[in-house]
Amino acid sequence: MSVRKRKWATASGEAREAWIVDYSDHEGDRCIKTFAKKRDADAFAAIATVEISQGIHTPASKTITVAEAGEDWIKTAEANHLERTTIDEYRRHLDLHIVPRLGRTKLADLSVPMVRAFEDALLADKRSQSLVRKIRVSLGSIIADAQERGHVSRNVVRELRSRRKRGKEKRAERRQKGKLRVGADIPAPTEIRALIEATEEGQFQALFLVGIFVGLRASELRGLRWEDVDLKKRELHVVQRANIHGDIGSPKSEAGHRTVPITPKLAAVLTKWKLASKKSDLGVVFSTRTGAVLDHANLMQRSWWPLQLKAGVTKPVLDESGRPKCDEDGRPMVQAKYSGLHCWRHFFASWCINRVADGGLELPAKVVQARLGHSSITVTMDTYGHLFPGGDDSERLADAEGKLWGQG
Incomplete structure (x- = not known):
């Protein structure tokens, strides 16, 4: 596996350069991937080297797009006879949110920063925390289904989730929604x-x-x-x-x-x-x-x-x-x-x-x-x-306080 710098000139004479990662995958096929920065090329080369040694690397040229993987995922849900309402929700997540922003992206090109940017874009469009979480779960399921089909080796959504504190998002959602109130959410x-x-x-x-x-x-x-x-x-x-x-x-x-x-x-x-x-x-x-x-x-x-x-x-x-x-x-x-x-x-x-x-x-x-x-x-x-009703312990508190102050 080699990382080298490539320079060339456009038709108009403008100088261009990029960093090339030239390598062979675990099947012996030659693969080339281009990066704008050397550090990105080096990072990819390091990860690809480990994946190739484990036999799990999937070159971008051999993978499919997020949109194509999404359609496979829907077919899997239908084959498993999931409820129509569940499949309908999956379809809405795919067609309304995932495909418009990530549909053309190759699975192998997806990264943790890209998924995070995807979430930020949904939140900027006034989507609720709860909906964004559900859409991200659907994206993770799409990639997991593609993993089983051999289209991609990593599930970047799972990597994103592993970096977050367990339960933190659900607590944030509860704070955003607030508690149910009589006269507002519950009829009096x-x-x-x-x-x-x-x-x-x-x-x-x-x-x-x-x-x-x-x-x-x-x-x-x-x-x-x-x-x-x-x-x-x-x-x-x-x-x-x-x-x-x-x-x-x-x-x-x-x-x-x-x-x-x-x-x-x-x-x-x-x-x-x-x-x-x-x-x-x-x-x-x-x-x-x-x-x-x-x-x-x-x-x-x-x-x-x-x-x-x-x-x-x-x-x-x-x-x-x-x-x-x-x-x-x-x-x-x-x-x-x-x-x-x-x-x-x-x-x-x-x-x-x-x-x-x-x-x-x-x-x-x-x-x-x-x-x-x-x-x-x-x-x-x-x-x-x-x-649930809470007990009124004010008298017991006053009595206990008095004992601590030497008045009991």
Whole structure:
């Protein structure tokens, strides 16, 4: 392997120079790689020498681009029969973020600084820390898939990750998001009462009540079957869910398979709905007029948001400068306060956690974890730990302080 300087002149007579690394790979084929600086050429030569001796070096001329590797990665995901929603997310990461910035780059030319610059560019485009992390994970998976196919020897994303403190990014994300707040992320009990009073008998009333008193995920609500609802024992079994495409599948994790008790009034509402509802071929509790799985977006736009407007659970519509907007008659414009359905699950969690004196159930953390179907207690405590009531130890603190001061 040799590193040498090459000089030449352009057609216009302009002098140029570059550093050439001339070597043979582990298959005996001659390879040449050009660098603008000698230090970069020397660094590449040192790494290539070790890789060639280990039989893992892949010259840039024999590798493929990031875009081509991305397509192979998608095919692998499809061959492994991953969920459509997962493959759709992979496709968005690839087409919207990875290919536009790195698509033409050869895998062998990728470096840790390039990946870091890629992350910085995403953050500069106002992408959230959480999204950037997911996109980087997808890029790492693309390279890992290409490694298995023999297209590249190193996974620079893994090298980037190894240099970072474990858990540092997740802590930064949590700081950025902040803790869930009642009245902002979690409907307050007064708002829930107003919403319950505003609901009319029928499918959405039953769906809404199951959401706030059982805490199912939106996908679990939409995939719930009558055979999994035991009205006599007043309990509900979570054994399946429906993804955003309406495909039926297993819960998110093993812990997602669970049994949750239901309240007497909710059991009465479900009994009435069962008698009034049309039988679905899928056997689901909540369905369209044709018996299909309910569409998530339609639930929000046609039922959830109008219910909030009816119940007065609203927030002002703001203009670009953050000031409240008014309609043509000068009246303040309002919109539904809670955009998604996940706030129902947040309320259920807070209801389980709150003290009995405050209208809650005051359940232990492990019970809350089981009812929510979280994979670990860490997930429960990271999300809702701040809601658990803390003891008032002011009197004990004062007493202990007095003893230290010699007053006890």
